[in-house]
Amino acid sequence: MNRYPLWKYLTVAFALLFGLVYTLPNFFGESPAVQVSSAKATLKVDDKTRERVASTLQTAGIESSGIFLDSNGVKVRLRSTDTQLQTKDLLEKQFNPDAGNPQYVVALNLLSSSPQWLSSLHALPMYLGLDLRGGVHFLLQVDMKGAITKRLDAISGDLRTLLRDKTVRHAGITREGERVVIRFRDNETRNKARIVLEDNQPDLLLADQGEGDELKLVATLKPEAIKRIQEFAIKQNMTTLHNRINELGVAEPVIAQQGADRIVVQLPGVQDTAKAKDILGRTATLEIRMVDDTPGAIEAAQAGQPPFGTELYVERGAMPLLVKKQVVLTGERLTDAQPGFDNQTHEPAVHLTLDSAGARIFKDITRDNVGKRMAIVLVEKGKGEVVTAPVIRAEIGGGRVQISGRMSTMEANDTALLLRAGSLAAPMEIIEERTIGPSLGAENIKKGFLSTMWGFAAIAAFMIAYYMLFGLVSVIALASNLLFLVALLSLLQATLTLPGIAAIALALGMAIDANVLINERIREELRNGSTPQAAIHTGYERAFGTILDSNITTLIAGIALLIFGSGPVRGFAVVHCLGILTSLFSAVVVSRALINLIYGSRRKVESLAIGQVWKPANSTAGTVK
Amino acid sequence: MEFFRISKDIPFMRHALVFNVISLLTFLLAVFFLFSRGLHLSVEFTGGTLIELNYAQAAKLEQVRDGLGKAGYTDFSVQNFGSSQDVLIRLPLKAEQNTAKIGEAVMQALAADAPGATLRRVEFVGPQVGKELAENGALALLLVVIGIVVYLAFRFEWRFSVSAIIANLHDVVIILGFFAFFQWEFSLSVLAAVLAVLGYSVNESVVVFDRVRETFKKARGLSTPQVLDHAITSTISRTIITHASTQMMVLSMLLFGGETLYYFALALTIGICFGIYSSVLVASPLVMWLGVSREQFIRPKKQIEGANEDGAVV
Numbered sequence: 001m002n003r004y005p006l007w008k009y010l011t012v013a014f015a016l017l018f019g020l021v022y023t024l025p026n027f028f029g030e031s032p033a034v035q036v037s038s039a040k041a042t043l044k045v046d047d048k049t050r051e052r053v054a055s056t057l058q059t060a061g062i063e064s065s066g067i068f069l070d071s072n073g074v075k076v077r078l079r080s081t082d083t084q085l086q087t088k089d090l091l092e093k094q095f096n097p098d099a100g101n102p103q104y105v106v107a108l109n110l111l112s113s114s115p116q117w118l119s120s121l122h123a124l125p126m127y128l129g130l131d132l133r134g135g136v137h138f139l140l141q142v143d144m145k146g147a148i149t150k151r152l153d154a155i156s157g158d159l160r161t162l163l164r165d166k167t168v169r170h171a172g173i174t175r176e177g178e179r180v181v182i183r184f185r186d187n188e189t190r191n192k193a194r195i196v197l198e199d200n201q202p203d204l205l206l207a208d209q210g211e212g213d214e215l216k217l218v219a220t221l222k223p224e225a226i227k228r229i230q231e232f233a234i235k236q237n238m239t240t241l242h243n244r245i246n247e248l249g250v251a252e253p254v255i256a257q258q259g260a261d262r263i264v265v266q267l268p269g270v271q272d273t274a275k276a277k278d279i280l281g282r283t284a285t286l287e288i289r290m291v292d293d294t295p296g297a298i299e300a301a302q303a304g305q306p307p308f309g310t311e312l313y314v315e316r317g318a319m320p321l322l323v324k325k326q327v328v329l330t331g332e333r334l335t336d337a338q339p340g341f342d343n344q345t346h347e348p349a350v351h352l353t354l355d356s357a358g359a360r361i362f363k364d365i366t367r368d369n370v371g372k373r374m375a376i377v378l379v380e381k382g383k384g385e386v387v388t389a390p391v392i393r394a395e396i397g398g399g400r401v402q403i404s405g406r407m408s409t410m411e412a413n414d415t416a417l418l419l420r421a422g423s424l425a426a427p428m429e430i431i432e433e434r435t436i437g438p439s440l441g442a443e444n445i446k447k448g449f450l451s452t453m454w455g456f457a458a459i460a461a462f463m464i465a466y467y468m469l470f471g472l473v474s475v476i477a478l479a480s481n482l483l484f485l486v487a488l489l490s491l492l493q494a495t496l497t498l499p500g501i502a503a504i505a506l507a508l509g510m511a512i513d514a515n516v517l518i519n520e521r522i523r524e525e526l527r528n529g530s531t532p533q534a535a536i537h538t539g540y541e542r543a544f545g546t547i548l549d550s551n552i553t554t555l556i557a558g559i560a561l562l563i564f565g566s567g568p569v570r571g572f573a574v575v576h577c578l579g580i581l582t583s584l585f586s587a588v589v590v591s592r593a594l595i596n597l598i599y600g601s602r603r604k605v606e607s608l609a610i611g612q613v614w615k616p617a618n619s620t621a622g623t624v625k
Numbered sequence: 626m627e628f629f630r631i632s633k634d635i636p637f638m639r640h641a642l643v644f645n646v647i648s649l650l651t652f653l654l655a656v657f658f659l660f661s662r663g664l665h666l667s668v669e670f671t672g673g674t675l676i677e678l679n680y681a682q683a684a685k686l687e688q689v690r691d692g693l694g695k696a697g698y699t700d701f702s703v704q705n706f707g708s709s710q711d712v713l714i715r716l717p718l719k720a721e722q723n724t725a726k727i728g729e730a731v732m733q734a735l736a737a738d739a740p741g742a743t744l745r746r747v748e749f750v751g752p753q754v755g756k757e758l759a760e761n762g763a764l765a766l767l768l769v770v771i772g773i774v775v776y777l778a779f780r781f782e783w784r785f786s787v788s789a790i791i792a793n794l795h796d797v798v799i800i801l802g803f804f805a806f807f808q809w810e811f812s813l814s815v816l817a818a819v820l821a822v823l824g825y826s827v828n829e830s831v832v833v834f835d836r837v838r839e840t841f842k843k844a845r846g847l848s849t850p851q852v853l854d855h856a857i858t859s860t861i862s863r864t865i866i867t868h869a870s871t872q873m874m875v876l877s878m879l880l881f882g883g884e885t886l887y888y889f890a891l892a893l894t895i896g897i898c899f900g901i902y903s904s905v906l907v908a909s910p911l912v913m914w915l916g917v918s919r920e921q922f923i924r925p926k927k928q929i930e931g932a933n934e935d936g937a938v939v
Contacts, residue, residue, distance in 0.1 A: 509874030557824025
């Protein structure tokens with residue numbers, strides 16, 4: 001009765017082999033590597049790039065232990081961290097001759113040093129979380145309200161142009177909160193405007209308001225339009241972050257949406273956290289507005305009474321400036337920005353390229369406002385700063401704009417980078433941040449490993465002393481549980497964090513429960529006078545129901561943690577749940593297979609090596625049958 | 626080896642009232658401390674900034690405090706973290722602060738008074754995140770409770786599920802009471818530990834209840850307290866060995882896991898100790914008082930109907 005059919009033994013053997021293969025890469029560890037990837041969407045990294053890397057290394061006499069091409073780029077595996085830095089500098093020089101305008105991202109990375117056949121099976125080491133490898137983690141909140149009001153501001157501008165083009169005379173367009181109000185003097189014009197708007201602005205819901213001379217048309221955004229704007233805002237912001245991070249040179253950045261309005265950014269292995277925060281923290285949006293140079297207005301504004309529709313700013317260089325609230329152009333219309341020099345004066349300058357819609361607006365504006373000034377405003381966290389306020393000398397067509405004057409080369413570079421990285425569709429704020437130094441990560445791995453090891457050793461020693469051979473089988477089952485768990489984590493490439501390691505330890509501490517249940521049950525059966533073979537059979541049989549119930553209740557807690565947990569709790573929950581599933585298999589199936597192998601084939605079993613089974617002389621505990 | 630040589634069933638149920646009074650007192654004490662002292666919530670919940678520094682020599686905390694005070698920080702706390710070389714600084718949330726720069730700002734502030742530090746870790750949590758975490762934690766707890774009650778009512782009987790969840794929720798409150806009394810830091814990982822303990826000690830009650838059901842089915846002529854006594858006695862060796870094994874692992878985390886895992890392991894330790902007590906000595910009397918009897922297990926059909934009717938009460 002204690003024999004398994006062959007297929008069960010094979011299943012166990014196969015599972016163990018599978019566990020071993022996928023656990024193996026973790027023993028080989030990782031080697032230093034340098035990664036070359038594209039910094040621009042238009043530039044593809046292909047076999048040619050790989051060859052170029054190989055030939056560069058060859059001429060410099062640097063020996064690598066493998067050059068690989070994958071979807072992320074070309075990776076060069078190296079033998080030591082010294083050559084890693086040397087290689088990085090070399091490739092940086094070779095691939096980015098113009099440091100101001102990098103074409104490629106050259107970054108330090110780590111590569112699995114397991115042999116090729118393992119990698120081709122997709123057997124990779126566990127993916128370590130930031131708390132184990134060091135790096136920066138940010139959670140950014142996108143200001144959706146800001147995205148909507150910004151869109152409405154742009155819409156009011158569009159409406160103005162539209163009504164002027166169609167020669168519909170209105171008495172003013174303003175944004176009031178989350179709606180745009182258009183004023184009219186008579187009903188006829190309003191109806192005309194309504195038809196024009198319905199044809200050209202499908203996103204708007206229109207409503208009539210007011211009476212007599214004060215007729216109004218109130219436009220609000222349709223719910224689906226709001227949803228679209230929000231989705232677009234988060235996408236646009238993520239793209240922008242991608243571009244900014246590319247400038248940083250991080251090997252495997254994680255930029256992911258979390259919930260409806262949040263973005264997670266993780267930069268593993270980043271040492272220069274200050275720079276990372278600096279670049280990411282610049283949550284700037286660009287706006288081009290007109291300057292109000294009406295005589296006397298600036299004095300009024302300084303006295304605390306700016307004229308209607310204007311705001312007081314201080315230009316770089318401390319000159320007060322009165323800027324109109326109406327936004328002419330936003331950063332969305334910008335396709336490129338490069339630092340350079342003015343052709344005539346040789347002053348540092350920033351060259352902007354606008355898209356076709358932007359170019360047309362810019363042409364109109366400059367034609368109508370020759371001799372006046374326009375302000376380029378960078379809005380960071382709700383506060384605007386006038387970068388520069390140049391005088392419009394002539395109509396500018398073709399969408400190529402140059403900003404110069406009172407800028408250093410460094411400032412030109414910075415401004416260009418900021419503009420080129422794309423302005424954000426909506427302002428963002430860092431609401432959570434974690435920076436973990438690399439030494440702390442290594443220490444955390446050591447601590448987690450030590451606690452698991454000593455805990456395992458203590459349990460193993462006790463189990464073997466208490467249950468003898470059955471204890472040994474339990475320990476082997478527990479070890480196989482660890483093997484399965486690590487293999488699964490490696491296969492799924494789930495992020496392993498310090499709480500995750502704690503969950504591994506805890507999973508082992510809890511998994512032994514199943515084996516204790518079984519062993520105690522077998523002892524009890526023996527105590528009640530069963531034969532050894534029958535005791536094994538009923539012991540496993542009866543214990544299984546209990547094991548299942550108790551594991552399911554633990555699993556319920558694990559799943560609740562998985563659903564509601566975030567950050568460290570999630571890392572714990574994933575391992576906790578996986579651990580419960582693997583322990584069911586290892587404690588019941590693997591240990592049974594071993595016991596069957598040992599006892600199942602014997603004809604006559606006199607006694608079981610399960611430690612001393614004490615029998616009461618005159619028991620009431622044993623009378624229940 | 627055989628530790629447990631029990632020849633007669635131990636009459637646990639005779640002292641049921643005593644166990645429950647002890648348990649109730651501990652529970653009330655825990656609730657009292659929870660309200661009077663409150664939990665010392667970590668930065669993850671309250672929002673704020675946490676900075677870990679490492680000095681080559683033993684750190685002089687006074688100088689660190691002076692440096693921060695001079696730089697205009699208020700309400701901060703500075704303490705050693707694990708060793709005398711490691712320093713942990715906690716800063717409260719401030720509206721106008723530039724969060725991106727706070728790590729460097731602190732390093733600059735310390736450069737004059739307490740130089741030579743390396744920045745090991747910075748954690749900043751905004752106010753909205755903290756609130757959400759607390760809400761999600763409560764939701765997770767609720768989901769665990771509902772899940773377990775429903776599962777046990779389905780597998781056993783509503784009386785079992787109610788007593789199991791009462792016994793184990795009281796564990797949770799007692800763990801929280803300990804954290805309130807000693808003002809240990811209650812972080813996200815402690816929350817994870819608390820929920821894991823809830824699942825784990827319910828599993829304890831399940832083992833006993835499983836045996837209760839089995840004994841009811843097999844044995845005739847035993848009174849309900851006798852059945853419970855028998856069930857507890859025959860599982861007591863397993864209960865203690867299992868918990869000892871789990872505790873060995875947790876102890877190892879407590880000793881080797883460092884500061885980060887310390888409170889996690891501590892919460893588990895309290896949970897495991899009280900888990901044995903409550904799931905065995907509190908849950909079983911509750912089942913008895915709720916009126917469990919043999920009839921509920923012998924005619925399974927009728928019992929399921931009854932469970933459904935009463936299940937609505939659950």
